[in-house]
Amino acid sequence: MELEFTNLLIVAAIAFSAPLLLGFVPSVRLPAVVLEIVAGILIGPAVLGWVEVDEPVRVLAILGLAVLLFLAGLEIDYERLRGRVAGIAAAGFVASFAIALAIGLLLAATGIIDDALFIAIVLSATSLGVVIPVLKDSGRSDTAFGQLVIAAASVADFATIILLTLFFSGEAASPTSTLILLVGFFGVAALLGLAIAEIEHLSRLRAVLRRLQDTTAQIRVRGAFALLVGLTALATNLGLELILGAFLAGAVLKLVDRDQMMTHPDLRLKLEAVGFGVFIPVFFVSSGINFDLDALGDLDTLAQVPIFLAALLAVRGLPALLYRSMIDGREVAVAALLQATSLPFIVAATAIGTSLGAIEPGTAAAFIAAGLLSVILFPASSLSLLGAERDDAEAAPG
Numbered sequence: 001m002e003l004e005f006t007n008l009l010i011v012a013a014i015a016f017s018a019p020l021l022l023g024f025v026p027s028v029r030l031p032a033v034v035l036e037i038v039a040g041i042l043i044g045p046a047v048l049g050w051v052e053v054d055e056p057v058r059v060l061a062i063l064g065l066a067v068l069l070f071l072a073g074l075e076i077d078y079e080r081l082r083g084r085v086a087g088i089a090a091a092g093f094v095a096s097f098a099i100a101l102a103i104g105l106l107l108a109a110t111g112i113i114d115d116a117l118f119i120a121i122v123l124s125a126t127s128l129g130v131v132i133p134v135l136k137d138s139g140r141s142d143t144a145f146g147q148l149v150i151a152a153a154s155v156a157d158f159a160t161i162i163l164l165t166l167f168f169s170g171e172a173a174s175p176t177s178t179l180i181l182l183v184g185f186f187g188v189a190a191l192l193g194l195a196i197a198e199i200e201h202l203s204r205l206r207a208v209l210r211r212l213q214d215t216t217a218q219i220r221v222r223g224a225f226a227l228l229v230g231l232t233a234l235a236t237n238l239g240l241e242l243i244l245g246a247f248l249a250g251a252v253l254k255l256v257d258r259d260q261m262m263t264h265p266d267l268r269l270k271l272e273a274v275g276f277g278v279f280i281p282v283f284f285v286s287s288g289i290n291f292d293l294d295a296l297g298d299l300d301t302l303a304q305v306p307i308f309l310a311a312l313l314a315v316r317g318l319p320a321l322l323y324r325s326m327i328d329g330r331e332v333a334v335a336a337l338l339q340a341t342s343l344p345f346i347v348a349a350t351a352i353g354t355s356l357g358a359i360e361p362g363t364a365a366a367f368i369a370a371g372l373l374s375v376i377l378f379p380a381s382s383l384s385l386l387g388a389e390r391d392d393a394e395a396a397p398g
Contacts, residue, residue, distance in 0.1 A: 008056045008282075011289075014039045015281030031130060033284050033343065034375050037368075040288020047293065053286050064283030066246040067275040068344055069161075070228045073250020074268065075128050076154045077147075088322055089152040092339075093124065093159055095319040100124045103311050112304060117167060118349075118358040122367065123308075123315040125160040125345035126153040127375065131338045134379045140386065145331045148323055149338055156316070156339070158247070164349055165244045168356055181238045189231060189248050196227075197256040213267075220267050221274065224253055243348055287347045287368075295362035296369060304363060308370035313378075316340040334385050337378040343371040 018035040022028060043050045053061065100123040104116030113119050131153045140146040166178050199205060212219035228249040235245030257267075295301050317336035324332055350364035359367070 004054065005056055007051045007054050008060065010043060010051045011040075011057055011282055011285045014043065014285050018281070031133075031375055031379070032281075033130075034372055036281055036284040037288040037291070037347075037372060040285040041291045041293055042288075044289035044291065046291065051289055053289050057282065057286050057289075060279060060282040061286040062242070062283075064275075064279035064281070064286075065348055066228060066232055066242060067279045068283060069243045069246035069348075070224075070250040071272060071275050071280075072128050072157055072344075073247040073252075074254045074271070075132060075150075076158070076251050076254055077150060078255060084326075085148055085151050086155075088148065088326065089155045092152050092319040092322050093155045095322065096124045096156065096315050096339075097121075097159075097163075099318060100311075100315040103315065107307070107311075112307065113359065113363055115353075115358045118353050121160055121163045121167070122346055122349045122353075123311055124156060124163075125342045125349070126156040126316055126339050127342045127344055128153045128157045130341050130343070130375060130379060134338060134382055145327045145335070148326060149335050152335070152339060157345070158251070160345060160349075161241075161244055161247050164352065165241045168352060168358055169240050178240070181240060185235060185238055185240060185244075186248075188234065189252055192227075192231075193252040193256045196252075218270070221270050224267070224271055227253060241352060243352075284347075287351075291368065292361050292365040295365040298362060301362040301366050304366035305369045305373070308367050309373050312342060312370060312374050313337075313340045316342070330385055334382045337382045337385075341374050341378045343368075343375045346371040 015036060018039055019032040022030060022032055022035060040051075042048055045052060051057075097120060100120035101116065103123065104113065104118075104120040107113045107119060108116040128150075131149060135146045135149065162182070166175055166182060169178050209219055228246060231249040231252070232242055232245035235248075236242055296305070313336070316339035320332050320336035320339060323335055327335070346367055350359055350367050353359035354361055354364050
């Protein structure tokens with residue numbers, strides 16, 4: 001079969017141009033992912049009709065989603081997921097899910113959505129990949145406030161992926177059978193992690209890895225990719241979701257690769273270069289190409305956008321009030337806004353939900369639009385609040 005690469009060329013050009021254009025206007029604090037999705041909508045069938053998602057684009061987009069979740073798994077900081085911080089983060093997620101379920105039931109009762117549980121799971125997620133850069137840019141990632149927000153986002157990311165897999169895996173017969181598969185899958189992942197940790201302590205193997213890690217072999221990058229593909233393949237073969245295998249691969253690598261004698265200092269940078277430089281932009285641009293813009297032309301569907309945006313803020317924002325014993329009022333507001341920022345999980349989950357019939361295409365389009373607005377509005381507002389707090393501190397006497 002002869003493949004055409006014209007569509008992929010245009011997608012690659014968009015992936016290159018979006019962050020470049022934003023680079024010329026650094027005052028505009030807009031994540032490149034937003035511009036990539038919007039550009040995908042413009043060049044896709046909904047507007048200009050220049051590009052469609054053919055086989056090369058589809059394959060790279062699937063890999064982009066897998067790598068995105070893999071890198072999200074690498075963001076988990078296990079040192080922060082313990083003690084009081086972990087307890088408050090977990091309590092915050094339980095509160096989030098309770099609020100989300102109540103909102104889902106209300107929306108289902110009014111006929112806006114069909115499946116309250118699915119909506120509750122999607123509303124409970126946080127975009128860890130957006131939250132961490134905002135905290136780093138503001139110099140707050142290593143503070144008690146930053147650690148609390150990252151811990152809460154990590155819990156939300158992990159829990160929503162588990163819940164989505166448990167209740168909405170395409171091939172599983174029931175939640176009970178899915179739970180059995182999940183336990184088995186986690187068992188295999190744990191054994192694999194232990195095996196990797198033990199093998200890396202073999203002095204001869206470690207010497208070979210060090211010798212090959214910066215050559216054309218890039219052996220550690222290849223090993224990470226093998227782990228990603230292996231757990232993703234295992235998950236899909238068990239009837240579980242791709243996103244679970246990819247996320248868990250990153251979490252396992254982060255857990256077993258904590259010893260500085262085992263970890264090459266540039267491995268993380270290399271993995272991010274491959275992910276964000278090649279695969280992940282294709283996923284976001286193709287998501288824009290597949291976006292059902294016509295559905296937003298319907299007034300009923302368009303009216304769902306502010307509803308979902310407000311729901312995101314309520315579900316993930318209100319539980320930030322639990323943090324008042326650890327951080328001040330302004331930081332609570334910032335935490336609420338950051339936790340309500342969600343897009344990659346919404347894009348992935350609505351694609352799964354649409355294929356399973358858990359959500360209508362129009363509702364999925366409205367949800368993604370709300371996610372786009374959350375990424376545009378909430379991080380920028382958070383940075384403004386943090387900037388105001390810094391100015392107040394500098395203006396304070398002595």
